[in-house]
Amino acid sequence: MEHWFTDIAQALVNWLMGLGLSAGWADFVLLIVQWLCIVMIVTINVIILIWLERKVSGFIQLRLGPNRLGPYGAFQTIADAIKLLTKEDIIPSRTDKWIFMTAPLFFIVVSVMLYAVIPMGDGMQVVDFNVGLLYFISIGSLSTICLLMAGWGSNNKWSMLGAMRAVAQMISYEIPLAISLLGVVMIAGSLRLSDIVVAQGNIWFVLLQPIAFITYFIAATAELNRGPFDMPEAEQELTAGAYTEYTGMRWALFFLAEYTNLVAVSALCATMFFGGWQGPGLPSWLWIIIKTYLIMLVFMWMKWTFPRIRMDHLMSFSWKILLPVSLANLVLTGFGLEFFKWMGWW
C-alpha cells in the first residue's frame, strides 16, 4: 500500500531504461507521466468537490442537495460538465479577443503548476525544490494577472470592476499569507516542502504556530476568492465579476481553476501545519488526501456560514489586522526560537 505509486514510477523508469533510453530521457518521460497524473487528480478532485460543495451547502441550509441523478446525486457534476461542453461559445465582438480567449487557459495552467511542489506522499513529489514554498507562493500570485486579463479583455464594466477588486484583494492578502508561512519556515529551517514535512515528525506546526495557521487560513480564503471574501464575483453587485462575459467551457475552465486552487491551498495547509503525509497506520498518500479534504470541508463550512463582507472592510482587515498580527507572530517566533536555544531545549 505504502509504496504503490513510487514502485510504479520506479518500474516505469526501469522499463524505459531497459528499452535503451538514457537516464535523463527516462526521467523526462516520467515527468510527463507525472504531469498527466496531476491533471487527472485535478479533474477527478474537481468533479468530487463541486458535488461535495452542493451537498454541503444543502446540508448547511437544511436542504438535501442534488439527489436525483445517481447515488446521492453523484452524477450531477457530470451532467453539468456535458452541458457546459456543448453550450454555444460566445465571444462578444468588442472584446480584446486574444486576451479574452487566453485568460482561462492561463488561469488553469497556473493552477496546475502549483501541484509540482506539493508532497503527495512519502517521496511522491514531482519536483523537490529547495525553494518549494517560494515557488508555490509566487506561482499562486500569478493567478491575479489571469483574472485581470479576463476583466480587461471582456471590455465590460462589471468584468473590469470585478477584476480590479480581485487584484486589490489578492495582492493585499498575499502579504499576510507569505509572512504567516515564514514562522513555520523559521522553525523548520528550510523552504523545501519535504523538509518541512519531516520537521513535523514529533509535533504538528499548528500547535507551535496557531496564530500563523489562523492568519494563513483567512488569507488563503481571500486568495481563493471564496466566500465570505468572494468580492470579485459578488453576484448581487457585479453580475459575475470578471467572468461576466464568459460562456460554456471557457467559464467552466475558470471554475475548474478555482477549485484546483482550493485543493492546492488546502494541501499546502496540510503540509505546512498538519504534518503533511505523516500519520499512523494508513499509507502516506491516503493521509494527505484525508487531511486535505478535511481542510476543504472547513473552507466550505466558512463559505456557507458567513455573509460576504464589504470591500473597504476587506481591505482594512487585511492591512490593519492580519498584517500586524502576522508580523507580531514572526517577531514572537524569533524570540521564542532564541529563548529555546538559549535554554538548550532545542
Add this chain to the structure above:
Amino acid sequence: MVLKQQADDDLEMMEKNGIIVTTLEKIWNWGRAHSFWPLSYGCNCCPIEMMAAGASRFDIARYGYEVFRASPRQADLLVVAGPITVKMAPAVQRIYEQMPSPKWVLAMGNCATSGGPFRDGYSVLPGADSLFKVDVFVPGCPPRPEALFHGLLELKQKVMGKK
C-alpha cells in the same frame, strides 16, 4: 405538436447520418436536461415563489437546477416570472439574446403565460410568447413551487425528446 414533429424529423435525419451522431445527441440532451441553470431574473410576485422553490422546504437543488446564475452568458433557462411591460420588453428580449444556445424559456404565472389580469392593459404584453418561443407554460397566480417543479420536469422530458 409541430415541435414534436420537427424533433422526430431531426431524429430521423440524424439516424440517416449514422448511429454515433444520434447517441452523442442523446448523451448531450441527458446532460442538458439535468442541469438547467436558471437566470436570476424576475418581475414581481412569482420570483418570490421561485425563491421559495430554492429554499429548504421545496429545494430545487434535488433536481440539480439550483445554480441561479446572475449573468445571462452562463444561464440555460429564462424563467419569465411576472408581467412583461412594454417598457421592460426590450430588456427581456436582450437578456434572451445574450444567453448562449441551447436555451429554454419557462413562462411562470398567469401574467407571463397570457398577460393575466393585465391582458387588456395598454402597457403590458399579452404573454411572453409574443416576444420569443416559450417551451413550458406554468399557469397560476402565483404558481406554487411544486407547479414550478412540474414545469421544469416537463421541460426535462421535452429536452430528452420524450415529449
